[in-house]
Amino acid sequence: MPVERIGGLHTGKTADETEEDVRRGILLVTLDRAVSWARKQSMWPATFGLACCAIEMMSTGAGRYDLSRWGMELFRASPRQADLMIVAGRVSQKMAPVLRQIYDQMPEPKWVISMGVCASAGGMFTNYAIVQGVDTIVPVDVYVPGCPPRPEMLMFGILKLQEQVRTQGRFR
Amino acid sequence: MIAAELAERVRTHLPDVVVARGEVTAVVERDDLLGALGWLRSDEALAFDFLSSVTATDWPEREPRYWVAYELSSMAHDHRLRLKVGLPADDAHLPSVVPLFPTADWHERETYDLYGIVFDGHPNLRRILLPDGWEGHPLRKTEEIGGVNTRYKGAFIPPVDRRTAP
Amino acid sequence: MSFDFRPDIDPRDPLSTEEPRQETMIINMGPQHPSTHGVLRLLLELDGETVIRCEPIVGYLHTGIEKNTEYRTWQQGVTFVTRADYLAPFFNELAYTLAVERLLGIEAPLRAQVLRVLFCELNRIASHLVWLATSGMELGAVSVMLFGFREREDLLDIFEMATGLRMNHAYVRIGGVVLDLPPGATDAIDDFLDMLPGRIREYESLLSKNPIWVERNAGVGILSAEDAIALGVTGPTLRAAGVAKDVRRDEPYSGYETYEFDVITRESADCYGRFEIRMDEMRESMRIVEQCLDRLREPGPVMIEDPKVAWPSRLEVGPDGIGNSPAYVKHIMEESMEALIHHFKMVTEGVRVPAGEVYQPVESPRGELGMYVVSDGEHRPYRVRIRDPSFVNLQAVPTMVQGALVADAIAVIASLDPIMGGVDR
Numbered sequence: 001m002p003v004e005r006i007g008g009l010h011t012g013k014t015a016d017e018t019e020e021d022v023r024r025g026i027l028l029v030t031l032d033r034a035v036s037w038a039r040k041q042s043m044w045p046a047t048f049g050l051a052c053c054a055i056e057m058m059s060t061g062a063g064r065y066d067l068s069r070w071g072m073e074l075f076r077a078s079p080r081q082a083d084l085m086i087v088a089g090r091v092s093q094k095m096a097p098v099l100r101q102i103y104d105q106m107p108e109p110k111w112v113i114s115m116g117v118c119a120s121a122g123g124m125f126t127n128y129a130i131v132q133g134v135d136t137i138v139p140v141d142v143y144v145p146g147c148p149p150r151p152e153m154l155m156f157g158i159l160k161l162q163e164q165v166r167t168q169g170r171f172r
Numbered sequence: 173m174i175a176a177e178l179a180e181r182v183r184t185h186l187p188d189v190v191v192a193r194g195e196v197t198a199v200v201e202r203d204d205l206l207g208a209l210g211w212l213r214s215d216e217a218l219a220f221d222f223l224s225s226v227t228a229t230d231w232p233e234r235e236p237r238y239w240v241a242y243e244l245s246s247m248a249h250d251h252r253l254r255l256k257v258g259l260p261a262d263d264a265h266l267p268s269v270v271p272l273f274p275t276a277d278w279h280e281r282e283t284y285d286l287y288g289i290v291f292d293g294h295p296n297l298r299r300i301l302l303p304d305g306w307e308g309h310p311l312r313k314t315e316e317i318g319g320v321n322t323r324y325k326g327a328f329i330p331p332v333d334r335r336t337a338p
Numbered sequence: 339m340s341f342d343f344r345p346d347i348d349p350r351d352p353l354s355t356e357e358p359r360q361e362t363m364i365i366n367m368g369p370q371h372p373s374t375h376g377v378l379r380l381l382l383e384l385d386g387e388t389v390i391r392c393e394p395i396v397g398y399l400h401t402g403i404e405k406n407t408e409y410r411t412w413q414q415g416v417t418f419v420t421r422a423d424y425l426a427p428f429f430n431e432l433a434y435t436l437a438v439e440r441l442l443g444i445e446a447p448l449r450a451q452v453l454r455v456l457f458c459e460l461n462r463i464a465s466h467l468v469w470l471a472t473s474g475m476e477l478g479a480v481s482v483m484l485f486g487f488r489e490r491e492d493l494l495d496i497f498e499m500a501t502g503l504r505m506n507h508a509y510v511r512i513g514g515v516v517l518d519l520p521p522g523a524t525d526a527i528d529d530f531l532d533m534l535p536g537r538i539r540e541y542e543s544l545l546s547k548n549p550i551w552v553e554r555n556a557g558v559g560i561l562s563a564e565d566a567i568a569l570g571v572t573g574p575t576l577r578a579a580g581v582a583k584d585v586r587r588d589e590p591y592s593g594y595e596t597y598e599f600d601v602i603t604r605e606s607a608d609c610y611g612r613f614e615i616r617m618d619e620m621r622e623s624m625r626i627v628e629q630c631l632d633r634l635r636e637p638g639p640v641m642i643e644d645p646k647v648a649w650p651s652r653l654e655v656g657p658d659g660i661g662n663s664p665a666y667v668k669h670i671m672e673e674s675m676e677a678l679i680h681h682f683k684m685v686t687e688g689v690r691v692p693a694g695e696v697y698q699p700v701e702s703p704r705g706e707l708g709m710y711v712v713s714d715g716e717h718r719p720y721r722v723r724i725r726d727p728s729f730v731n732l733q734a735v736p737t738m739v740q741g742a743l744v745a746d747a748i749a750v751i752a753s754l755d756p757i758m759g760g761v762d763r
Contacts, residue, residue, distance in 0.1 A: 222570065274570075
């Protein structure tokens with residue numbers, strides 16, 4: 001009988017997928033879960049703070065709302081060492097190629113959180129200068145709205161991403 | 173100096189002076205610009221040695237079309253003056269004031285970038301805020317505000333309700 | 339076998355005394371960089387570690403704020419302008435609102451002016467705390483980053499209590515401010531003022547005599563007074579060179595002539611002088627905040643009475659945040675058609691400002707923030723130009739960095755405290 005829960009935790013997959021996992025072998029599935037757990041526990045963000053949302057991102061990483069609780073206090077300056085890009089702020093047309101280049105320089109697996117309405121959809125600036133949503137340039141996993149989003153909102157977005165990573169990871 | 177006295181003093185050399193809302197504005201011709209700035213700086217009672225801002229306004233229905241405004245202030249006397257120069261639409265050139273006020277460097281580049289006004293004699297007149305390959309001068313009244321159809325590297329991004337998956 | 343390792347030296351005569359080729363290296367710092375205070379790009383020409391030439395390239399955050407204000411009403415302009423220099427939003431709003439009020443020929447009520455000064459000075463403290471946090475982090479003192487943001491959280495709690503938002507508040511509006519202080523706010527500000535002097539002393543004991551901090555800041559980034567005036571630099575950078583220029587003292591606005599405060603200057607014209615000035619400015623701001631709190635004891639209106647200008651709604655803190663008070667909603671929806679029409683017109687069309695132009699300077703934490711506002715008599719601004727201090731101060735970077743080391747470039751930019759939102763707008 002195909003199971004949907006292993007060890008009490010919902011696998012986040014349908015019954016058929018779980019069936020297939022069982023066929024692939026318990027060892028690989030466990031390894032898959034272990035790797036996903038490790039990936040989400042210590043995701044290192046790349047510094048990509050642009051505007052006002054960057055200040056809220058720094059506040060989220062600072063003392064009161066501590067990102068270190070989820071292993072993320074280490075903002076890596078070099079994208080080669082990062083696996084999460086939090087696009088915090090408005091992306092101008094001049095910055096867009098730079099954004100894409102930084103995204104390309106990050107090694108797989110990588111995730112993108114679009115923080116704030118300016119990054120998600122252009123925000124209040126529907127004009128010539130701002131890219132109307134970074135999902136036109138990079139694939140985005142989680143959108144966090146707000147102008148700027150409160151640190152709690154960003155944390156909720158990060159936790160959602162971590163859930164996504166934990167349950168949908170595939171060992172690559 | 174209060175505004176009325178300041179206006180009187182400036183009027184001795186630059187006849188077109190207006191006082192409004194506590195501010196003094198002098199209008200000069202393009203060719204007299206550098207001379208006027210030099211006099212305003214060297215005159216001891218005026219001593220306008222600090223240039224705060226250089227910017228332009230676009231009046232497409234008026235002639236001259238572009239009005240470049242220089243905000244001057246004095247370190248010694250704490251008064252302010254605005255100097256304005258009108259430029260016709262087809263001949264938007266102006267001598268650069270960088271030799272007199274080095275701070276005008278980036279202000280003039282920004283005005284060129286956003287309005288297309290050319291400052292002759294500027295050491296480095298290139299775009300500053302917009303990318304180098306941009307076409308057009310966005311702050312002109314005849315340009316649209318843009319949005320998702322921007323003219324940069326042939327990009328066209330449709331509005332949100334018409335986007336399809338990439 | 340031959341390595342063409344040194345092509346300028348003849349391999350058959352290794353003792354030849356030809357000079358080795360010297361080249362300078364052109365290196366790009368930014369726009370994505372942990373230490374450039376935002377999306378600033380520096381093109382550096384280096385000879386080893388010494389900077390020969392430096393060119394700052396800006397524009398990576400150009401938002402088109404000035405163009406957007408031309409397509410919105412006068413009151414909506416406040417929300418755009420407040421996001422230019424995003425660490426000092428009250429100053430942007432204040433400069434814009436004062437300019438529009440001068441065009442309209444009105445003055446905000448006294449209590450509104452005191453509230454404006456109060457929040458501006460609290461914002462100055464918040465901005466200097468972020469400067470301290472990021473400068474410390476960039477120069478290696480990482481714990482200062484956490485300290486600065488810890489103090490700032492208390493300030494953001496006060497802002498949130500009063501305006502509903504932590505940043506980009508849209509609190510200062512044409513004709514006054516949008517809300518009076520809620521009960522408990524003055525106590526919170528009092529507690530904050532009791533706590534802060536001890537904390538500032540703590541930071542000074544950490545940094546001021548620290549040999550590493552002094553080495554990296556003293557004598558670095560010298561900008562003389564003549565250079566500063568020629569380059570249009572204002573704010574702590576100009577005051578570090580000995581010039582006592584402060585818009586609050588020289589061209590007072592919003593009642594600043596009635597407050598007692600000192601204009602802090604230093605003579606050293608280097609990064610260390612700017613550090614000391616900003617620490618002292620936080621203390622001066624606290625003095626002004628205390629004087630404001632004294633004046634807020636008597637109640638009064640916070641928005642002008644003129645119905646053609648005043649923001650029509652009566653906001654109140656409710657269960658889901660700040661919104662129109664239920665009594666006001668009942669008034670416009672059920673009791674008075676005229677009130678509803680008036681509310682609708684004021685919110686959608688807004689104020690009509692007489693034609694003219696005005697330049698209003700204020701003293702932001704970075705220098706002279708000026709707003710050049712042109713009106714053609716309509717209900718939308720015709721031109722709003724933000725003269726941002728960071729935009730002008732960055733022009734001084736090549737002068738200060740010439741001949742210094744790359745690490746000094748970081749210290750110089752940190753001491754200038756540029757905010758790229760204001761630079762690029």
